Amino acid sequence: AQSVTQPDIHITVSEGASLELRCNYSYGATPYLFWYVQSPGQGLQLLLKYFSGDTLVQGIKGFEAEFKRSQSSFNLRKPSVHWSDAAEYFCAVADNNDMRFGAGTRLTVKP
Amino acid sequence: IAGITQAPTSQILAAGRRMTLRCTQDMRHNAMYWYRQDLGLGLRLIHYSNTAGTTGKGEVPDGYSVSRANTDDFPLTLASAVPSQTSVYFCASSEAPEGRRQYFGPGTRLTVL
Numbered sequence: 330a331q332s333v334t335q336p337d338i339h340i341t342v343s344e345g346a347s348l349e350l351r352c353n354y355s356y357g358a359t360p361y362l363f364w365y366v367q368s369p370g371q372g373l374q375l376l377l378k379y380f381s382g383d384t385l386v387q388g389i390k391g392f393e394a395e396f397k398r399s400q401s402s403f404n405l406r407k408p409s410v411h412w413s414d415a416a417e418y419f420c421a422v423a424d425n426n427d428m429r430f431g432a433g434t435r436l437t438v439k440p
Numbered sequence: 441i442a443g444i445t446q447a448p449t450s451q452i453l454a455a456g457r458r459m460t461l462r463c464t465q466d467m468r469h470n471a472m473y474w475y476r477q478d479l480g481l482g483l484r485l486i487h488y489s490n491t492a493g494t495t496g497k498g499e500v501p502d503g504y505s506v507s508r509a510n511t512d513d514f515p516l517t518l519a520s521a522v523p524s525q526t527s528v529y530f531c532a533s534s535e536a537p538e539g540r541r542q543y544f545g546p547g548t549r550l551t552v553l
Contacts, residue, residue, distance in 0.1 A: 338480075363541070372444075372530060372544035373483075419482055427498070428473070428542060430482035 331356040331422045335431035342410050343439045350405040350434050352394075352420030361423040362403040364394055367433075368416045376418075379403065390414070412438045442466055444545035446531050452551045453521050461516040461548050463531030471534045472514040473498075473542060474506060476527040483530065489514055521552045 332355045342348050354360060361380055365373040377388025384396040394405045403420060415438045420431040447462045465472065470491045475483040475498075485498030489508040503525060505517045514533075518525055528549050532542040 333482075335482075361540075365544075372546045373532075374544075375541050378541055421483075427488075428485060429499070430475075430484070432480055432482040 331360060331424055331427070331429050333420050333422050333429050333431035335418075335420055335434050337434045338432070339435045339437065341437040341439060344412050345409050348405075348407045348410045348414070348436070350418050350420075350436070352403045352405065352431060353401050354403060354420070354422045355401065356422055356424065359398070362394075362396060363421040363423065363428075364388065364392070364403070364405045365419045365421060365430075366390075366416045367419065373419065376405070410436075410438055412440065414438055444531055444533055444543055446529075446545040446548050448548060449546070450549040450551075452553065453518075455522055455552055456520050459518045459521055459550070461518075461529055461531075461550070463514045463516070463545060464512050465514075465531075465533045465543075465545075466512065467533060467535075467543065468511060469533035469535050469543070470511070471536060471540075472508065473532040473534075474504070474514070474516045475530045475532065476500065476525075477530060477547070478527050486516065486529075521550075523552045526550060526552045 334353045363378045364376040379396045417433045444465045473488045474486040477483045484500045487506040489495045492511045530547045531545040534540040534542045
């Protein structure tokens with residue numbers, strides 16, 4: 330079965346700084362890849378997804394992610410972080426009805 | 441359009457009691473899912489349903505059962521709750537099971553004492 334690793338449990342960045350959240354996956358074929366964001370006490374909101382085609386995908390709120398097959402990675406990036414980006418971020422890989430999530434990375438934004 | 445609703449929002453339950461978490465979607469999605477979210481473990485799939493009348497087991501199905509009598513509703517039942525089932529439970533749906541985006545409900549926080 331596929332699996333997802335998010336190596337960073339917690340990341341702190343200053344407002345306005347760039348951000349990269351790491352995600353590595355294990356899957357035999359080309360996976361469906363997702364990034365979700367969860368604000369405290371809320372459900373999950375989709376930021377972006379990759380199914381095929383261009384390996385650099387754009388999402389909402391100024392986020393982007395790049396699929397790198399050679400590194401089995403799907404890292405999330407944002408050039409300039411806003412205080413409202415503080416949340417928990419989950420990477421996920423899907424194979425039909427089996428979606429596996431990473432353990433999440435909590436983002437703290439310093440003023 | 442409400443999307444996905446879950447009830448109750450939160451619940452404290454004595455061990456050994458039976459509990460049903462409700463999930464309803466109004467998007468006419470074929471596939472529905474139940475996840476539990478635990479600190480440090482992310483979300484783990486409990487059960488899923490590709491279409492009304494069918495269900496399947498996910499990663500952590502033990503102690504849980506589901507039914508899918510119609511398209512809109514996908515209740516999750518704990519027949520005899522145990523403290524290890526203390527968690528936040530999320531229901532989700534997608535148009536189709538083939539790797540499509542999932543839409544999540546607001547969650548149910550369940551505490552089993």
